[in-house]
Amino acid sequence: MSFLASSLGKIKASPTIAVAMKAAELKAAGKDIISLGMGEPDFDTPENIKNVAIEAIKKGDTKYTAVDGTAALKKAIIGKLKRENNLEYKPSEICVSTGAKQVIFNALLATINAEDEVIIPAPYWVSYPDMVLLAGGNPVIVESSAENNFKITPAALEAKITPKTKWIILNSPSNPTGACYSGSELKALSEVLLRHPQVNVMADDIYEHLIFDDLKFATIAEIEPKLKEHTLIVNGVSKAYAMTGWRIGYGAGPEKLLKAMSTIQSQSTSSPSSVSQAAAVEALNGVQDYVHSSKKVFQARRDMVVAMLNKIEGIKCNTPNGAFYVFPSCKGLYGKKTSTGKAIENDNDFATYLLEEALVAVVPGVAFGAADFFRISYAASEEFLQNSMQRIAEACAKLK
Numbered sequence: 192m193s194f195l196a197s198s199l200g201k202i203k204a205s206p207t208i209a210v211a212m213k214a215a216e217l218k219a220a221g222k223d224i225i226s227l228g229m230g231e232p233d234f235d236t237p238e239n240i241k242n243v244a245i246e247a248i249k250k251g252d253t254k255y256t257a258v259d260g261t262a263a264l265k266k267a268i269i270g271k272l273k274r275e276n277n278l279e280y281k282p283s284e285i286c287v288s289t290g291a292k293q294v295i296f297n298a299l300l301a302t303i304n305a306e307d308e309v310i311i312p313a314p315y316w317v318s319y320p321d322m323v324l325l326a327g328g329n330p331v332i333v334e335s336s337a338e339n340n341f342k343i344t345p346a347a348l349e350a351k352i353t354p355k356t357k358w359i360i361l362n363s364p365s366n367p368t369g370a371c372y373s374g375s376e377l378k379a380l381s382e383v384l385l386r387h388p389q390v391n392v393m394a395d396d397i398y399e400h401l402i403f404d405d406l407k408f409a410t411i412a413e414i415e416p417k418l419k420e421h422t423l424i425v426n427g428v429s430k431a432y433a434m435t436g437w438r439i440g441y442g443a444g445p446e447k448l449l450k451a452m453s454t455i456q457s458q459s460t461s462s463p464s465s466v467s468q469a470a471a472v473e474a475l476n477g478v479q480d481y482v483h484s485s486k487k488v489f490q491a492r493r494d495m496v497v498a499m500l501n502k503i504e505g506i507k508c509n510t511p512n513g514a515f516y517v518f519p520s521c522k523g524l525y526g527k528k529t530s531t532g533k534a535i536e537n538d539n540d541f542a543t544y545l546l547e548e549a550l551v552a553v554v555p556g557v558a559f560g561a562a563d564f565f566r567i568s569y570a571a572s573e574e575f576l577q578n579s580m581q582r583i584a585e586a587c588a589k590l591k
């Protein structure tokens with residue numbers, strides 16, 4: 192009898208975390224490593240949010256709360272969803288969790304029966320397929336192309352739907368590509384989904400506020416109200432308010448689903464941190480200066496990084512409309528050799544070469560279901576980014 196559960200054999204540790212660990216290892220060995228693998232804003236949590244958390248601690252707001260979140264935070268979330276997304280929810284339709292990641296995990300555990308299928312557009316966030324596998328379901332990948340800005344077409348979606356399809360996970364703006372679906376693109380996808388009522392939508396809106404070029408954020412339940420009863424909104428404060436370490440995410444959707452998610456949470460982590468919940472109320476209700484200012488900074492960094500990457504022979508980079516990632520192709524460098532005579536044959540070889548030669552850590556596209564690309568997070572200072580792009584350019588120039 193094996194000691195470890197057989198489900199563990201189906202999954203791997205998060206590749207993005209693996210890259211960060213490899214970079215940390217080399218750093219500890221004295222190498223001057225630059226890591227562009229991280230998925231979190233480099234800014235500090237805004238002062239007003241920190242101050243409310245300190246007050247909460249002083250007031251003794253330090254006990255368990257209701258499993259699915261405090262009444263104050265649920266009210267703030269309901270207010271946010273109405274104000275920003277034009278969607279109405281009741282407190283019983285909200286569940287606050289320890290990060291958006293737990294929201295997704297809870298939802299999959301609450302709904303997946305053996306062999307149920309979950310459609311995941313590629314390139315995808317690394318955790319989606321593995322979470323589906325852990326829940327006992329089958330991930331079904333829909334491909335997209337760089338030419339279509341990494342967005343799936345309605346026809347490609349429809350081709351993957353079967354009677355066993357339970358969910359599609361839509362992540363816009365996307366990690367890893369930064370791709371954003373417009374309202375009309377979501378409308379076109381919703382027309383397919385309305386023909387298949389067994390399919391529910393998990394709308395992972397965690398990068399909602401990181402959207403550029405005056406594009407308006409859209410979420411599918413707002414665009415097609417008939418889908419609201421089939422949609423779980425996944426969101427949180429991690430990326431929008433530089434609060435990754437506070438671990439607050441939330442789900443909004445049909446009461447039956449949210450109740451089941453809360454039951455699962457009650458038997459795993461119970462309520463999210465009381466102090467973090469108080470901070471999240473301030474994030475959602477307080478001044479939104481940080482949201483506006485960080486967006487401008489990220490857009491300027493994106494422009495700089497895309498321009499520098501596209502100057503490198505063999506690298507091709509789209510200009511994404513959101514999040515803080517770029518997803519360039521390294522295919523143009525295949526066949527070239529390093530100074531030790533090793534040929535670059537795939538994105539893994541390229542990422543390894545960058546780590547060893549340029550001392551820059553990036554994540555190979557294959558981790559996101561898209562070989563021939565690599566992900567760079569530009570959640571870092573301009574000086575740091577300039578230095579790393581320079582290093583990448585020099586390393587690429589050395590390939591013969």
Ligand SMILES: Cc1ncc(COP(=O)(O)O)c(C=O)c1O
Pocket residue numbers: 230289290291292293316362365366395397427428429435438439440
């Ligand atoms: C697409 C996507 N969804 C969800 C999450 C999880 O966010 P949280 O930190 O709130 O758990 C991340 C974090 O990297 C993400 O990139």
